Amino acid sequence: MKPLVLYYSYSGNTKQVAEKIHQEIGGDIARIETVTPYTGDYNTVVNQGKKEVDQRYHPPIQPIGVDISQYDTIVLGxxxxxxxxxxxxxxxxxQNSLAGKKVYPFITDGGWIGHTIKDLQQSCPDxxxxxxxxxxxxxxxxxTSQEELSRWIHQIS
Ligand SMILES: Cc1cc2nc3c(=O)[nH]c(=O)nc-3n(C[C@H](O)[C@H](O)[C@H](O)COP(=O)(O)O)c2cc1C
Structure with a gap:
C-alpha cells in the first residue's frame, strides 16, 4: 500500500519538508488547510495561535481530498x-482515527518543541x-542537516 504524506504548514517550512519526503518515498501527498485562512502579520498569527492552543480551539478545516482508509502508513507533519x-x-x-496505521511524525520548529510529540502520541490512540x-x-x-532528514526518510516503510 502506498504511503500518504499529510501536513499542515502556515509559513511554508513544513510544506518544504513534506514535498521532499514525498519526492523520496512516493505515494500521495495532501495538505490540511483551515477553512478561514490566518491573516495579518506574523506576530498577529503567533498571538492568535497562542489563544487557540490555550483554549484548545480546533479550527474548521477543509476536506483533505484523499480517503485516509486507503493508506496504512501516514507521514504526518x-x-x-x-x-x-x-x-x-x-x-x-x-475528526479522523488513525488507529492501526503506522504514523511517522515530522515537526518543524524554531528550537522549542515542548510536548509536541507526547501530545501527538496521545492524540493518535491505537x-x-x-x-x-x-x-x-x-x-x-x-x-537540521539534509543527511539527518534523509536517514529518517529512509527508515519509513
Ligand atoms: C503561532 C505560532 C507559534 C509558534 N510556536 C513555536 C514554539 O512553541 N516553538 C518553536 O520552536 N517554534 C514555534 N513557532 C515557529 C514555527 O514552529 C516554525 O517557524 C515552523 O517551522 C513553521 O512551520 P511552517 O512554515 O510550516 O508553518 C511558532 C510559529 C507560529 C506561527
Whole structure:
C-alpha cells in the first residue's frame, strides 16, 4: 500500500519538508488547510495561535481530498505552535482515527518543541506511532542537516 504524506504548514517550512519526503518515498501527498485562512502579520498569527492552543480551539478545516482508509502508513507533519502541534492538525486528529496505521511524525520548529510529540502520541490512540523527526528552522532556513532528514526518510516503510 502506498504511503500518504499529510501536513499542515502556515509559513511554508513544513510544506518544504513534506514535498521532499514525498519526492523520496512516493505515494500521495495532501495538505490540511483551515477553512478561514490566518491573516495579518506574523506576530498577529503567533498571538492568535497562542489563544487557540490555550483554549484548545480546533479550527474548521477543509476536506483533505484523499480517503485516509486507503493508506496504512501516514507521514504526518506539523509546525510546532506554542509547544504543541498546530490547531489545524488537532482538528484533523479529532475528526479522523488513525488507529492501526503506522504514523511517522515530522515537526518543524524554531528550537522549542515542548510536548509536541507526547501530545501527538496521545492524540493518535491505537496508531503505531513510529520514531519522529524534529526539524529545526532558523526562520525559513532548515538548520537540521539534509543527511539527518534523509536517514529518517529512509527508515519509513
Ligand atoms: C503561532 C505560532 C507559534 C509558534 N510556536 C513555536 C514554539 O512553541 N516553538 C518553536 O520552536 N517554534 C514555534 N513557532 C515557529 C514555527 O514552529 C516554525 O517557524 C515552523 O517551522 C513553521 O512551520 P511552517 O512554515 O510550516 O508553518 C511558532 C510559529 C507560529 C506561527
Amino acid at each position: 506539523s509546525p510546532v505552535w506554542w509547544y504543541t502541534y498546530a490547531p489545524a492538525v488537532a482538528s484533523f486528529l479529532e 496508531a503505531l506511532v513510529q520514531p519522529e523527526i524534529d526539524i529545526y528552522f532558523r526562520a525559513s532556513s532548515m538548520a
